Amino acid sequence: MKNLVSTGIRHENKQLWVLDQQKLPQEEIWLPVPDVNTMVFIIKTLKIRGAPLLGVAAALTLAHLAETGANLVTLQHAAMLLKSARPTAVNLMHCVDRMMQVLNENIDNTNRFIAEAENIFDEDVKLCQAMGKHGASLINDGDSILTICNTGGLATAGIGTAFAAFKTAHEQGKRIHVYACETRPLLQGGRLTTWELEKAGIPHTLICDSMAGMLMAQHKIQKVFVGSDRIAANGDFANKIGTYNLAVLAKFHHIPFYPVAPYTTFDRNCPNGDAIVIEQRDPDEVLGVAGSFGKVTWAPIHTKVYNPAFDVTPVNLVTNFVSDKGVGMFD
Ligand code: MRU
Numbered sequence: 354m355k356n357l358v359s360t361g362i363r364h365e366n367k368q369l370w371v372l373d374q375q376k377l378p379q380e381e382i383w384l385p386v387p388d389v390n391t392m393v394f395i396i397k398t399l400k401i402r403g404a405p406l407l408g409v410a411a412a413l414t415l416a417h418l419a420e421t422g423a424n425l426v427t428l429q430h431a432a433m434l435l436k437s438a439r440p441t442a443v444n445l446m447h448c449v450d451r452m453m454q455v456l457n458e459n460i461d462n463t464n465r466f467i468a469e470a471e472n473i474f475d476e477d478v479k480l481c482q483a484m485g486k487h488g489a490s491l492i493n494d495g496d497s498i499l500t501i502c503n504t505g506g507l508a509t510a511g512i513g514t515a516f517a518a519f520k521t522a523h524e525q526g527k528r529i530h531v532y533a534c535e536t537r538p539l540l541q542g543g544r545l546t547t548w549e550l551e552k553a554g555i556p557h558t559l560i561c562d563s564m565a566g567m568l569m570a571q572h573k574i575q576k577v578f579v580g581s582d583r584i585a586a587n588g589d590f591a592n593k594i595g596t597y598n599l600a601v602l603a604k605f606h607h608i609p610f611y612p613v614a615p616y617t618t619f620d621r622n623c624p625n626g627d628a629i630v631i632e633q634r635d636p637d638e639v640l641g642v643a644g645s646f647g648k649v650t651w652a653p654i655h656t657k658v659y660n661p662a663f664d665v666t667p668v669n670l671v672t673n674f675v676s677d678k679g680v681g682m683f684d
Contacts, residue, residue: 359409359478359510360505361374361508362401362406362413362510367420367421369386369417370383370385371383371384371392371400372401374400374401374541374544375398375399375643375644378545378547386417389434390434392410393434396411396439399539402503402507403442403503403504403507403508403580404442404580404581404617404618405477405481405508405509405514405617406507407442407445408442408444408445408477408617409474409509411438411448412451412469412470413470413474414431415432415452416452416466416471418431419466420463420467425456432453435449436449439632440631440632441632443582443623444617444618448473452466452470452473455469474510477617480615481511481513482512482517484513484514484517484615484675485512485513487676487679488518488675489518489521489522491576492518492519492529492576493527494529495527495529495575496527496529496530496576497529497530497531497574498532498574499531499532499569499574499577499599500516500519500531500534500542500546500578500579501533501536501542501579501599502541502580503549504517504546504580505520505545505549506549507549508580513549514580514581514613514614515578515579515611515612516546517613518613518675519553520553520555523554530557531546531556531558532560532568532574533550533557533558533559535559535561536562536593537595538638538639540642540644541593543559547559565599569603569606569608574606574608575608575609577608577610578611578613578675579599580592580593580614581613581614581618583623583629584614584618584619584620584674585620585624585625585626586621586622586623586625588671588674589665589666590612590614590665591626591665592663592664593662593664594664595664596663596666597666609673610671611673612671612674612675613674613675613676614675614676615676615677619683626665626666626667627665629665631661631665633660633661633662634662635660636656636657636660639658640652668682
């Protein structure tokens, strides 16, 4: 496989590496990924995350296995393991299915299989550029924009989804300010989006998730841009837990609300939001917080916990979708 480098994953000299997002921003540690079990562990523990990047990571893992001599049965088993690593982000399923279709059609052609993973990586970079261009067209000079979770280079192979719109608008010279929700429980906004905004030189402010409504009431937010993990056929979509709250608040305050996602996040086979499987995660994540500083638990350890990783926003709260194809409702 050729060398491929992005913010959160890279393949160099036949070695696959993942930037450990759980250690960011305090430490930048690259983890080697020699086999599928390591990648599945890395995905489950959110050392790599973000819907488009999960798809890219799965494709690169399969190509890496093929490159190092895995046979058909091993690849089929690896594909099954990767698809079951996380249930909500449909990009993961799409990319694995795309790889396995190429395998089935070119059963003795390892080079063709590996080339498909390279295509998936390169395509994602281009999709991000297109989303950035279309998203930035909605952003005015002087806008303050609210976002949640991390939708940047750590969530894609390129410059991101919603984050791509911020980066492109900033590079166009628009004076924007991004308010990043910290995104409890795993703090992708507080740890990762702030890290990326700082690197990009985009003015920003970190807030607790519960502060969004007050900011809107104070007329400090002109737009809300978010990512998505799966968009159902009717336009309902799943994204990081807390997105639905922002959509309701935005509607109440008459603030435009835009999900930004590549075509790989649209799921034609899923009729509506009720059919989206929502990942339930470990209670530990809510009982306290873990980081490179260690683990802090603040609740009594047997406290009953509810920890869905995503929520569903109904399509009637969406102002418009932004995708690589443009701005609009897509069928
Ligand atoms: O649990 P995560 O961190 O993988 O959740 C990520 C998100 O919810 C993002 O908003 C989504 O994947 C789309 S951004 C590229």
